[in-house]
Amino acid sequence: MSDDSNEKKVHGLFxxxxxxxxxxxxCRRVRDAGYTKTDAFxxxxxxxxDTALGIKPSKLPYIPLxxxxxxxxxxxxxxxxxxxINYPYIIxxxxxxxxxxxxxxxxxxxxxxxxxxxAFFGMWALxxxxxxxxxxxxxxxxxxxxxxxxxxxxxxxxQRFDAEGVRQLFADTGSQYINTVVEDDTxxxxxxxxLIVWALLVGxxxxxxxxxxxxxxxxxDKPRFHIFMDMDFxxxxxxxxxxxxxxxxxxxxxxxxxxxxxGQLGDGLDYLTGINVDELSRMDSPRAEQLxxxxxKPQDDDEADAAGPPAAPSAEQAASADQxxxxxxxxxxxxxxxxxxxxxxxxxxxEQFNIYCAVCHGRNGKGNGLVNQRAQQILAQQWIPxxxxxxxxxxxxxxxxxxxxxxxxxxxxxxxxxxGQIKTRDRWAIVxxxxxxxxxxxxxxxxxxxxxxxxxxxxxxxxxxxxAEQAEAExxxxxxxxxxxxxx
Amino acid sequence: xxxxxPQGLDNTVEQPGERAPxxxxxxxxxxxxxxxxRVAERAPSKGWIIGFLISxxxxxxxxxxxxxxxxxxxxxxxNRSPIxxxxxIVNFVFWVGIGHAGTLISAILFLFRQEWRTSINxxxxxxxIFAVICAATFPGIHVGRAWLAFWLAPYPSLNLWMxxxxxxxxxxxxxxxxxxxxxxxxxxxxxxxxxLATFRDRSKNKYRRMAYGLLSLGWSGSSRHWMRxxxxxxxxxxxxxxxxxxxxxxxxxxxxxxxxxxxHTTIFPPYFVAGAIFSGFAMVLTLMVPARxxxxxxxxxxxxxxxxxxxxxxxxxxxxxLAYSTEFFIAWYGQVDAExxxxxxxxxxxxxxxxxxxxxxxxxxxxxxxxxxxxTTPWIIVVISIFVNIGMWFERFVIVCTSLSRDxxxxxxxxxxxxxxxxxxLIGSFGLFFTLFLLFCRLMPVINMAETKSTLAKQYHxxxxxxx
Numbered sequence: 001m002s003d004d005s006n007e008k009k010v011h012g013l014f015x016x017x018x019x020x021x022x023x024x025x026x027c028r029r030v031r032d033a034g035y036t037k038t039d040a041f042x043x044x045x046x047x048x049x050d051t052a053l054g055i056k057p058s059k060l061p062y063i064p065l066x067x068x069x070x071x072x073x074x075x076x077x078x079x080x081x082x083x084x085i086n087y088p089y090i091i092x093x094x095x096x097x098x099x100x101x102x103x104x105x106x107x108x109x110x111x112x113x114x115x116x117x118x119a120f121f122g123m124w125a126l127x128x129x130x131x132x133x134x135x136x137x138x139x140x141x142x143x144x145x146x147x148x149x150x151x152x153x154x155x156x157x158x159q160r161f162d163a164e165g166v167r168q169l170f171a172d173t174g175s176q177y178i179n180t181v182v183e184d185d186t187x188x189x190x191x192x193x194x195l196i197v198w199a200l201l202v203g204x205x206x207x208x209x210x211x212x213x214x215x216x217x218x219x220x221d222k223p224r225f226h227i228f229m230d231m232d233f234x235x236x237x238x239x240x241x242x243x244x245x246x247x248x249x250x251x252x253x254x255x256x257x258x259x260x261x262x263g264q265l266g267d268g269l270d271y272l273t274g275i276n277v278d279e280l281s282r283m284d285s286p287r288a289e290q291l292x293x294x295x296x297k298p299q300d301d302d303e304a305d306a307a308g309p310p311a312a313p314s315a316e317q318a319a320s321a322d323q324x325x326x327x328x329x330x331x332x333x334x335x336x337x338x339x340x341x342x343x344x345x346x347x348x349x350x351e352q353f354n355i356y357c358a359v360c361h362g363r364n365g366k367g368n369g370l371v372n373q374r375a376q377q378i379l380a381q382q383w384i385p386x387x388x389x390x391x392x393x394x395x396x397x398x399x400x401x402x403x404x405x406x407x408x409x410x411x412x413x414x415x416x417x418x419x420g421q422i423k424t425r426d427r428w429a430i431v432x433x434x435x436x437x438x439x440x441x442x443x444x445x446x447x448x449x450x451x452x453x454x455x456x457x458x459x460x461x462x463x464x465x466x467x468a469e470q471a472e473a474e475x476x477x478x479x480x481x482x483x484x485x486x487x488x
Numbered sequence: 489x490x491x492x493x494p495q496g497l498d499n500t501v502e503q504p505g506e507r508a509p510x511x512x513x514x515x516x517x518x519x520x521x522x523x524x525x526r527v528a529e530r531a532p533s534k535g536w537i538i539g540f541l542i543s544x545x546x547x548x549x550x551x552x553x554x555x556x557x558x559x560x561x562x563x564x565x566x567n568r569s570p571i572x573x574x575x576x577i578v579n580f581v582f583w584v585g586i587g588h589a590g591t592l593i594s595a596i597l598f599l600f601r602q603e604w605r606t607s608i609n610x611x612x613x614x615x616x617i618f619a620v621i622c623a624a625t626f627p628g629i630h631v632g633r634a635w636l637a638f639w640l641a642p643y644p645s646l647n648l649w650m651x652x653x654x655x656x657x658x659x660x661x662x663x664x665x666x667x668x669x670x671x672x673x674x675x676x677x678x679x680x681x682x683x684l685a686t687f688r689d690r691s692k693n694k695y696r697r698m699a700y701g702l703l704s705l706g707w708s709g710s711s712r713h714w715m716r717x718x719x720x721x722x723x724x725x726x727x728x729x730x731x732x733x734x735x736x737x738x739x740x741x742x743x744x745x746x747x748x749x750x751x752h753t754t755i756f757p758p759y760f761v762a763g764a765i766f767s768g769f770a771m772v773l774t775l776m777v778p779a780r781x782x783x784x785x786x787x788x789x790x791x792x793x794x795x796x797x798x799x800x801x802x803x804x805x806x807x808x809x810l811a812y813s814t815e816f817f818i819a820w821y822g823q824v825d826a827e828x829x830x831x832x833x834x835x836x837x838x839x840x841x842x843x844x845x846x847x848x849x850x851x852x853x854x855x856x857x858x859x860x861x862x863x864t865t866p867w868i869i870v871v872i873s874i875f876v877n878i879g880m881w882f883e884r885f886v887i888v889c890t891s892l893s894r895d896x897x898x899x900x901x902x903x904x905x906x907x908x909x910x911x912x913x914l915i916g917s918f919g920l921f922f923t924l925f926l927l928f929c930r931l932m933p934v935i936n937m938a939e940t941k942s943t944l945a946k947q948y949h950x951x952x953x954x955x956x
Contacts, residue, residue, distance in 0.1 A: 020945050043517060043686070044942040045714040058716045064723050078642060082651035089653055102655035105738055109663040112731045116671045116724055120678060123720035127713045130705035137708070143689035145709045146682065148517035148941075227635070 009183040011135040013166045014142075014153040015175035020046055023150035026173035027052035030152060033169060037155035041136070041145040060122055067118025068111045075110035079103045135184045141177060153181070271338050272424060274402035274409070279332035334402030337435075339428050349433025352426045356418060365389035365437045384414050389434055390441050404431050515787055517941050524683075524935045525690055527783045532930060535782055540926045546919020553912045554629055562632050566906040570895040573888050575910040576630035579917060581884045582767070583623035584665060584739055585760075588732055589768020590616025591672060594679070595728035598721075603946075604796055606939040607788040610683075611779070612772050613676040614932070618924040619771070620669040622917045627661070657741035664738040671731055675724050678717075681707050683933035736764040743887065750830035750891035753818065759811035763880060766804035766850070769797050770876035775925065777866045777873075779934070788935055791864050798863040801876065805854030808883075812847065834890045838903055842886050849879025 017023045023040060030038055031054050040049055049055070083089050084097030124130070136142050136153070145151050152175075154166050163180065170178045215225075237243050237251035246253070255261075269277045273291060281288035339345060354363060362369040367388040375383040393399060408427050411417035418427065448456055532540075557564050567574035590612040597605040628637050639645060640662045642652055652659050685707035688700035707713070740760035743751040773794065780789040819831040835843050853875040856862045863869070889904045928934070 020948075040711040041709040042711060042714065043521075043709060044682070044938040044945065045718045046711065046945075047942075049711045050715055053711060055712055055715060058719050060716050060719050061723060064727070068727075079654040082642060083654045087649065087651050089655070091655070099655060105657075105660035105734070105741070106654055106663045108734060109660075109667040109731075109738075112727050112734075113667040113670060116674055116727050119720045119723040119727070120674045123678075123716050124705065126716050127710075129707065129713070130702075132701060132706045134706055134708055146686040146689045146707070147521045151709075 010156045010163065011181040011183050012153055012155040012157075012161075013163060013170065013178065013180055014041075014136070014139075014151050015170035015173065016141065016144075016177040017150040017152065017173075017175055018148070020150065022174060023152060024048060024052045026152050026170070026175065029173055030154065030169065034160055035154050035158050035166075037158035037161075039153045039155075041142070041151040041153065043146050043148060043150075046150070058126065060119070060126055063122030064115040064118035067122075068115030071111040071114030072107050074114075075107040076103060079106060133184050133186070135181050138182065138184055139179055141179070268338075270334055270402075271428075274334055274405035276332040276334055276402070283330070283332065328403070331403070333400040333406070335400045337401045337428055337432050339425070339432065341432050345429050346433055346436055348426060349429035349431070349436075352422060353430050353433050353437075356422060357430065360386040360415075361389055365434065386415070390438055395438060396435060401431050401435070404434065515944065517944065520788065520935075520937055520940050520944065521686060521690070523785060523788065524933055524937050525687065527785075527934055528687065528930055528932070529690070533782070536926060536930065539922065543919045543922035543926060546916050547923045548919075549912055550916025550919055553909055553916060554625075557629060557909065558634060562630070564907060564909045566904055566910050568902060568904075570900050570902060571889055571892040571904045573630075573892060574904060575885075575906055575914060576626040578881070578884045578888050579914055580623050580626035580630070581739055581760075581888075582881045583619045583626070583917065583921075584668075585736060585764035585767045585880060585884075586771045587616040587619035587623065587668070587672070587768060588736060588761070588764035589772050590614070590619070591668075591675075591728050591732040592765055592768065593772070594675060595725040595732065598725045599729055602796075603943050604793050606943050607785075607790075607935050608772065608776060608793055608797075609939075610676075610679065610932075610936045611776060611928075611934050612768075613672065613679065614925065614928045614934075615768075615772060615775060616672045617669065617676055618921050618928070619768075620665065620672060621924065622921050624665060624669065625917065625920070626913075657738065657745045660738045661742055664735045668731060668735045671724070671728055675728055678721065678724065679936060680933060681705060682709065682717075682938040683936065685709070686937055687933060733761055736760045748891045749824075749826040749894075750834065751887070753815065755811055755814055755818070759808065759814075762804045762807040762811065763850075763883060766801060766808055766854075767877060767880035769801050769804070770873040770880070773797055773801070773869055773873040774877060777870045779929070781866070783929070783934065785935065788940060794866065794869055795860075795863045798857045798869060801873070802854050802857040805850060805857075805876065809847075809851035812851065830891055830894065833894055834886060837890065837894070839886060839890045839893070842882050843890070846879050846882040846886055849875040850883060853879070 015026065017026060020042075023042065023046065027038075027040055027049060031052065036054070038053055040046070040053055042049070050057075080097060080103070084099075088096050090096050136145075141149075142151065152170070152173075154161060167178055239252045241251040242249045243251040269275075269292065275291070277288055277291060280291070358369055360369040360371045361367055362372070365388065367386045369386065372383075372386055375385075387394065394404075405427055407415075408422070408430055409417055409419040422430070445453055445456070565574055565576065567576070590609075593605050593612040594609040594616075598609075628634055631637050631640075640652060640659070644651060681704050684700050684704035688697055688704050691697035691700055737757040737760065740756035744753060744756035746752060776789060777794065780786055816831050816835075819827045822828075833839075853872050856868070856872060861868075862872070893902055893904055895901060
């Protein structure tokens with residue numbers, strides 16, 4: 001090897017040693033001889049070689065320092081911008097732009113990550129690696145530099161370099177093997193086939209990305225292509241389709257046993273409307289037909305909802321038009337409550353009355369509920385006071401139960417209909433209770449069993465007295481208020 | 489050039505004024521190269537082939553189960569309301585914990601100049617990386633639609649322009665585990681470069697030489713390179729040391745930052761880190777004790793190494809035991825009904841069996857390491873290490889399942905029952921781990937030759953000084 005190497009350019013000279021100590025001793029001699037472009041090669045990091053060779057400390061630590069600080073900065077700014085500014089996540093009213101404690105973990109991790117990148121890549125960059133072509137590798141003996149031998153090298157570029165002198169110096173240090181290193185003249189270009197393979201790989205790897213990019217900007221009338229079905233894909237079936245999920249293969253399922261559709265309750269139309277429909281059909285067959293259609297056959301939900309049950313004319317029509325008023329009068333209302341009047345029914349009626357009716361009509365039915373009181377206080381301009389239920393025109397002889405039921409169901413004047421809120425049976429229960437309420441104001445003492453009359457009379461006297469006192473107190477208070485108002 | 493250390497020397501005995509040798513026998517630099525390279529150069533042994541085939545089959549099974557999961561949905565697991573985390577998260581925490589010993593050995597023991605780490609750090613670091621790969625698999629598939637797992641990255645989702653929620657421990661977890669995986673990989677690879685250069689220089693085969701040549705980046709052993717390399721290694725170790733502590737701390741935040749009784753405790757971070765180191769060392773021992781005899785590395789991985797690791801297991805196992813009792817104390821001391829219930833339920837509720845398996849394996853079994861006989865007998869070490877691994881898996885199971893199964897609403901209470909997919913994935917993850925580890929044993933330097941040689945050089949140096 002050394003024979004034909006004479007023709008090639010000399011890179012330097014190296015000597016081999018078999019122990020750390022002899023290497024260090026040789027290094028010191030070479031350093032003291034004034035050589036500067038030197039290097040030692042060892043299978044492990046030899047401690048003390050830096051002073052023996054005169055190598056300066058590395059600047060490497062600054063790279064991870066800067067990289068780490070950059071990481072902290074990037075992480076904090078990223079979190080603040082993403083969660084605080086660009087898309088604020090506001091949770092429980094906590095600070096969201098600068099929630100430092102919550103941002104610390106990610107900031108720490110990114111700091112460590114970038115600092116590690118700095119140390120790792122910085123080290124390779126400063127070392128000039130990867131470098132696959134190295135003149136040192138031309139001597140097979142140098143393979144032992146990674147096994148158990150130590151090498152000292154002096155570069156031909158060193159000012160004091162002189163092949164014979166260096167060879168002599170190495171021999172003096174007790175080296176058993178000294179050789180000249182020549183420049184590596186093997187072609188440095190990457191082989192053509194590797195370049196072609198690499199180019200092909202890069203080319204093919206772009207194809208999927210290009211396809212995805214093209215698909216994203218292309219309109220298509222076909223459904224989106226899913227490898228895995230997302231939740232926006234619903235395997236719902238149409239009415240007449242088949243399915244394997246059920247034994248009968250029908251996608252449209254029959255009603256669950258016990259299902260009741262609208263109008264299938266089996267209640268009579270009289271019960272639902274408060275009108276004697278048989279008689280109505282004799283008097284006004286179109287209207288009766290309309291009633292039947294509305295209650296028994298809702299053709300279309302939207303339409304039915306919008307129209308509402310037209311059993312009776314709406315409140316305003318009733319109030320304004322004579323014609324409809326006459327309709328109200330001529331309608332063959334049910335005279336009697338179709339339910340059997342029992343104590344339970346009256347209790348139910350009372351309960352429902354106190355929930356729904358008493359707010360306006362008052363618990364005693366005199367038309368002075370809380371809403372009315374408040375409306376009077378604030379002197380609401382368009383307030384139509386609720387009717388007292390004790391008026392003569394509302395008694396059963398003039399206002400049949402069916403009509404009262406219809407009023408509760410469909411409303412009158414400003415009063416809205418309650419058919420949506422109160423069940424049919426409960427509306428009839430309210431009718432029964434209202435009758436009882438009316439009765440309570442007009443009943444004679446004779447209706448009370450003889451043995452309780454005395455008790456009731458006493459109670460009545462006491463209550464009348466209290467009421468009179470209250471009324472007196474109220475009047476005085478009002479007078480005082482007026483006097484004060486007059487003074488001021 | 490050799491150093492005569494009697495073959496049968498017991499290097500676990502401390503001699504005053506002397507450092508116990510860490511490389512045994514009449515070993516030279518070249519012997520170290522030989523014994524490590526031989527592992528990768530000779531034809532694989534029968535044991536390796538059988539082991540590899542079994543683990544590779546398990547890995548295939550894991551892959552099939554994951555495909556089945558993707559096709560069918562997460563219902564194939566036993567995760568049911570209210571135990572939505574189930575085994576995937578148990579396995580995740582288990583595997584992440586395993587990884588910690590590797591970084592601890594390579595970084596923290598390096599910073600403390602514990603030279604006995606040199607012959608075990610490579611395998612332990614490899615173990616870290618493979619354990620992190622196993623760990624990362626589970627949350628990846630637990631998200632349900634794993635093909636959208638990239639939504640975890642800080643990237644504005646295509647249609648909503650929303651960013652991830654940076655105040656969630658689950659996102660911290662993504663950053664912690666991925667940083668940990670990356671830094672461990674850098675650390676591991678950087679440590680291997682000089683040894684890969686040794687492999688390259690010993691390769692007879694052209695393609696083998698080319699492959700190792702590419703991997704070793706043209707490493708020549710120049711002392712300037714070595715100096716920067718050592719510096720970079722020390723910096724990486726200094727960065728990895730707090731990192732490894734942060735990772736399991738953040739994993740414990742997944743639990744501790746929530747308000748679930750039994751999870752919402754400040755003790756979790758240190759307790760999780762100790763548990764991670766504990767389980768990691770157990771896994772290192774489970775792997776290294778059989779490996780050192782199968783690969784004939786007894787002179788490099790000596791009884792003293794095993795002894796030291798057993799001591800760490802004893803220490804961390806006792807910390808974990810202390811943490812268990814502290815949890816109970818705080819539950820009583822805090823006087824919060826839900827907390828008291830959570831812990832009483834843990835020990836005496838429907839999962840009592842899991843709790844007591846955990847205590848037996850984690851707290852009681854390592855106490856045997858008080859006896860030197862147990863610390864220096866390889867088969868006892870392996871048995872106890874396997875117990876510790878089982879116990880640490882159960883610890884995560886107990887934490888995840890007992891707290892979740894007792895929801896705030898008693899009507900929602902349930903009992904976790906794993907399905908065959910749960911079992912397959914747990915076993916399959918071991919297939920993944922061992923496949924990677926066995927490949928590593930065949931293809932990469934299992935022991936850090938350069939550092940071991942430098943330890944040997946110090947031993948020479950001391951012996952040399954003694955003569956004079």
